[in-house]
Amino acid sequence: MLQRTNWDRTGANKAEKSSMKHTNEPSALPAPQKGAATRQSKVHAILPPSGYAVEDDLVGRGIKQWKAERPDLDSTGKAVVGRLLRLEEVVLRSINAVLQPYGLKYQEYAVLATLRVSGAPYRLSPSLLQATLLFTSGGLSNLLKRLEREGLIKRSTDPRDGRGVQVRLTAKGHRLVDEAMPKHAAAELHLLRMFDAEQRETLARLLSVMMVGNAPELGPEPG
Numbered sequence: 400m401l402q403r404t405n406w407d408r409t410g411a412n413k414a415e416k417s418s419m420k421h422t423n424e425p426s427a428l429p430a431p432q433k434g435a436a437t438r439q440s441k442v443h444a445i446l447p448p449s450g451y452a453v454e455d456d457l458v459g460r461g462i463k464q465w466k467a468e469r470p471d472l473d474s475t476g477k478a479v480v481g482r483l484l485r486l487e488e489v490v491l492r493s494i495n496a497v498l499q500p501y502g503l504k505y506q507e508y509a510v511l512a513t514l515r516v517s518g519a520p521y522r523l524s525p526s527l528l529q530a531t532l533l534f535t536s537g538g539l540s541n542l543l544k545r546l547e548r549e550g551l552i553k554r555s556t557d558p559r560d561g562r563g564v565q566v567r568l569t570a571k572g573h574r575l576v577d578e579a580m581p582k583h584a585a586a587e588l589h590l591l592r593m594f595d596a597e598q599r600e601t602l603a604r605l606l607s608v609m610m611v612g613n614a615p616e617l618g619p620e621p622g
Contacts, residue, residue: 458482479609490590497586501579502549506534506542508583511551511576514568521568524557528566551575 458481465474494505503511513531514521523531529539543566546552551572557563568576591599611618 456482458485493586493590494583497582498579501575501582503575503579507546507551508576508579509533510542510546510566511568511572512580512583514552514566515573515576515580521573522565525564525566546572 458477461481462474462477465472465477491505494508498504498508501508509532510528513528514523517523517531525539525543543552543554547554550569553567553569554564555567557565591602594602
């Protein structure tokens with residue numbers, strides 16, 4: 400396909416028209432449609448091949464059972480919520496597999512990466528660190544102890560407040576997370592490989608609306 404990208408547009412159009420004279424099948428490169436038709440074609444374009452349909456996946460099969468046994472209930476919410484719940488395990492399994500060579504699991508990596516992207520001096524209070532992480536964990540203290548034993552972070556007294564604590568990324572932790580970050584980013588993109596850039600943006604916006612609509616504290620920072 401890459402070899403055809405430099406074809407003269409006119410020549411390509413002629414070849415396409417010529418092939419259409421000998422077949423009743425639609426062109427492999429149909430003219431783009433507009434409006435709803437275009438959106439509908441994008442929906443079909445993201446479906447996997449081999450006759451797969453959305454209703455065939457694990458959640459879709461479950462919804463069919465709900466409709467059969469409890470037709471009085473509107474179970475359409477499961478089409479989204481059920482898939483989000485199932486995908487959490489799928490995503491974490493993929494991410495942990497990528498991080499395994501670095502001796503990390505996602506929650507450990509998330510702490511290191513959050514400190515790394517906070518910028519120099521790569522230091523946060525435990526409360527701010529927890530508020531920034533994408534997961535909630537009542538065991539953050541034990542997680543920090545484990546990372547400190549590995550020499551990846553260092554906890555020290557906050558110089559501005561003798562009663563407070565600061566969590567700082569060590570040089571060892573900095574090197575390790577810098578090595579892991581490209582692999583992690585690539586794994587995230589691989590999980591979304593069935594979508595193009597526009598579809599990813601649309602999905603991200605819809606999930607953001609759902610997230611902030613149900614948990615306003617996860618939205619924009621005050622002020």
